[in-house]
Amino acid sequence: MPIRTIxxxxxxxxxxxAAQSTRLRANYNFHExxxxxxxxxNALVPGTYxxxxxxxxxDKVEMLSILTGRAAFFHYDAAGAILEMVIMDAEGPIRAxxxxxxxxxxxxxxxxxxxxxxxxxxxDPATHKQFAPWAPLEGSPECAAYxxxxxxxxxxx
Numbered sequence: 001m002p003i004r005t006i007x008x009x010x011x012x013x014x015x016x017x018a019a020q021s022t023r024l025r026a027n028y029n030f031h032e033x034x035x036x037x038x039x040x041x042n043a044l045v046p047g048t049y050x051x052x053x054x055x056x057x058x059d060k061v062e063m064l065s066i067l068t069g070r071a072a073f074f075h076y077d078a079a080g081a082i083l084e085m086v087i088m089d090a091e092g093p094i095r096a097x098x099x100x101x102x103x104x105x106x107x108x109x110x111x112x113x114x115x116x117x118x119x120x121x122x123x124d125p126a127t128h129k130q131f132a133p134w135a136p137l138e139g140s141p142e143c144a145a146y147x148x149x150x151x152x153x154x155x156x157x
Contacts, residue, residue: 004030006041011068011114014043019112023138024048033123040117041067044109046151049143052076052106052132059101060120060128066090069113072154073097076104080134085153088115104132108150 010028017026025048030039044050052074055062064073066088075084087110088094099105107115136142 006067006116008068011041011043014041014114015045015068015112018043018048019045024109025050031121031123033121035121035123038117038119038121038123041114042117043112043114044071044107045112046109047147048109049138049147050106050108051138052080052104052135053129054102054104054132055099055119055128056102056130057127058120061101062099062117062119063096064088064099064107065096065116065118067114067116070110071107071113071115072110072150073107074105074150074153075099076132078104080104080132082153085157087154087157106135106150108147108154110151110154 014026014028018024025042025044027043028041031037068090070087070089070092073086073088074082077083086094086097088097131137136146
């Protein structure tokens with residue numbers, strides 16, 4: 001199998017696809033579902049909502065690294081209080097976050113952005129992530145207000 005590269009063209013094409021998507025995000029997988037290491041690029045534009053979630057049973061570690069743009073990463077306690085908020089910026093001092101198993105988290109696009117995500121596999125949609133019971137699920141009417149709260153928290157830094 002030949003090596004594969006992440007190019008500016010690939011990243012920009014994904015951001016363009018995300019801007020046209022109803023979910024305002026697009027991804028490119030380097031892996032197959034059964035691979036033991038999942039590797040993908042997630043492109044997001046402001047306005048998309050990623051439901052807070054954790055990876056547990058099976059426990060999985062995850063790493064997010066910003067390739068372009070800016071995003072706010074949130075880490076929550078079990079009740080939904082924000083424990084940490086980190087601005088990942090392709091031009092800034094923080095370029096990645098390493099997320100332990102069982103940690104509730106999500107991230108918010110502050111500009112059109114793309115992140116490289118690496119997480120343990122294999123991928124099983126039934127067990128891959130557990131959504132936070134205190135946060136609205138993607139697509140629910142409460143998402144806009146919850147996202148606005150997160151954007152406000154990110155802009156306060």
